[in-house]
Amino acid sequence: MFITKVTIFPKSMYLFLFVISILNGIIISYYINYIIGLTTFWLQEFWYIYFFQVSFFTLFGATVVPLWFYPKVLLQISNVLPFKYAIFEPVNIYLEKISFHQSIVVIVIQVVWLIILISLSSFIWEKAKKKVIIQGG
Amino acid sequence: MAYYPYFPFLFYMGKGQKESDYSGRLIILLYLRFIKLRFQSIIEYRGAFVAGVIAQIFYYAVFFSLIWIMISHFKTMNGWKPMEVMFLYALNLLSYSISACFVFLPFVNLPQLIQSGEFDAVCIKPMNPFLFLVTSNFNVAYLAHFSLSLAVMIFCIIQLKIAINWLTFFLLIIFILGAGLIQASAMLITSIPAFWIIQNTGLQSVFFFELKAFIQYPLSLYNRIIQIFFTFIIPYAFINFYPAQYFLKKNDFLMFHPSFQFLTPFVGLLLFFLAYRFWLLGLKNYQSTGS
Numbered sequence: 001m002f003i004t005k006v007t008i009f010p011k012s013m014y015l016f017l018f019v020i021s022i023l024n025g026i027i028i029s030y031y032i033n034y035i036i037g038l039t040t041f042w043l044q045e046f047w048y049i050y051f052f053q054v055s056f057f058t059l060f061g062a063t064v065v066p067l068w069f070y071p072k073v074l075l076q077i078s079n080v081l082p083f084k085y086a087i088f089e090p091v092n093i094y095l096e097k098i099s100f101h102q103s104i105v106v107i108v109i110q111v112v113w114l115i116i117l118i119s120l121s122s123f124i125w126e127k128a129k130k131k132v133i134i135q136g137g
Numbered sequence: 138m139a140y141y142p143y144f145p146f147l148f149y150m151g152k153g154q155k156e157s158d159y160s161g162r163l164i165i166l167l168y169l170r171f172i173k174l175r176f177q178s179i180i181e182y183r184g185a186f187v188a189g190v191i192a193q194i195f196y197y198a199v200f201f202s203l204i205w206i207m208i209s210h211f212k213t214m215n216g217w218k219p220m221e222v223m224f225l226y227a228l229n230l231l232s233y234s235i236s237a238c239f240v241f242l243p244f245v246n247l248p249q250l251i252q253s254g255e256f257d258a259v260c261i262k263p264m265n266p267f268l269f270l271v272t273s274n275f276n277v278a279y280l281a282h283f284s285l286s287l288a289v290m291i292f293c294i295i296q297l298k299i300a301i302n303w304l305t306f307f308l309l310i311i312f313i314l315g316a317g318l319i320q321a322s323a324m325l326i327t328s329i330p331a332f333w334i335i336q337n338t339g340l341q342s343v344f345f346f347e348l349k350a351f352i353q354y355p356l357s358l359y360n361r362i363i364q365i366f367f368t369f370i371i372p373y374a375f376i377n378f379y380p381a382q383y384f385l386k387k388n389d390f391l392m393f394h395p396s397f398q399f400l401t402p403f404v405g406l407l408l409f410f411l412a413y414r415f416w417l418l419g420l421k422n423y424q425s426t427g428s
Contacts, residue, residue, distance in 0.1 A: 039188070042184060043182070043184040043185040043188050044182050044184070044185055045182050045185030045186075045188075045189070046185075047185075047189060048185065048188045048189035048191075048192040048193070049192075051189070051192035051193055051195070051196040052192045052195070052196075054196060055192070055195050055196040055198075055199040058199055058200075058203065059199040059202070059203070064203055065203050065206055065207050069206055069207065069210045070206060071206065071209075074202075074206075
């Protein structure tokens with residue numbers, strides 16, 4: 001009803017860009033989950049991680065409702081966070097929703113986010129190493 | 138192992154049961170004691186508890202806002218306004234949080250208890266094993282869901298201008314408790330097969346957690362087969378869809394009778410009775426894994 005055009009198989013150029021961006025997306029989501037997981041060093045439990053992970057990705061990563069439905073404020077917040085670069089933007093490239101130049105920009109932003117996330121995670125890891133509590137069994 | 142067939146009916150003592158091992162006062166005291174112990178074990182990991190409460194409030198707030206975003210975009214959903222759908226979801230979450238406080242931990246972990254052999258320890262306690270499991274596993278973390286969904290529900294009631302008098306207030310509480318019983322029985326029924334097949338996480342996640350996604354939206358959206366399925370076969374529609382008809386003054390009874398809006402408490406009691414009989418059947422067939 002709402003979908004006017006569905007791309008079953010994109011042009012080879014977009015497919016190539018999609019593969020690169022989805023690989024970046026997988027690494028980005030890995031590092032985000034890893035950083036959320038590292039908080040265990042301070043809190044000693046981990047059952048809450050799932051809730052944070054799912055809610056961050058559904059709200060800011062637009063895995064359930066696409067971003068163009070969002071009200072303006074929420075859209076602006078999502079645009080400055082890394083979550084939408086994990087799944088939403090690669091899917092946009094696959095569906096040819098954005099132009100070739102915009103796709104290149106997306107991939108560049110993904111790489112910038114990757115650098116930020118990797119350095120942040122190694123910074124937290126350095127802090128965490130000093131914080132280890134050995135539970136007695 | 139003692140066999141307690143009549144537990145759901147207000148501590149009724151069946152034939153051959155002694156009063157001493159089954160007094161209501163003793164059980165309530167024991168329950169308070171267990172809750173105190175749970176609190177103490179939570180205080181041990183205070184940071185994690187706070188993080189978990191924040192996480193859960195955030196998680197459900199996200200789902201509330203997604204419903205809001207989606208339905209605001211399409212203006213109405215088959216005649217249901219965003220606030221009304223939020224009310225549906227709040228009913229669902231509120232009754233879930235009440236029932237999950239009591240039955241989530243024991244019955245989601247039942248397969249693990251059986252697999253690891255810890256269930257043997259439950260069987261040799263000098264009290265009803267069902268009651269022991271429920272009382273010793275009170276989950277305080279559901280206060281997060283409870284307060285969030287209560288706040289959303291009050292907000293919806295004010296926004297939708299639902300008249301609250303003694304009758305509607307009483308009915309609202311009765312309906313929420315009935316819906317809670319439905320959810321509790323569903324959790325029980327989906328975890329009890331673990332007595333035979335040991336591992337049942339898939340069963341529970343499909344038939345309880347995933348199927349419940351259908352009742353986030355009004356049942357009148359779906360086609361007839363799904364409507365009949367959620368009314369008679371897996372009666373999740375009684376958790377929120379039919380009770381909401383009464384409060385929202387709707388007339389969406391699909392092809393059923395308008396009296397369905399009052400059936401929730403009876404469906405809840407019936408299902409809980411069936412779930413308890415099923416539990417007894419499972420308990421009879423319990424074999425220790427010997428590990």
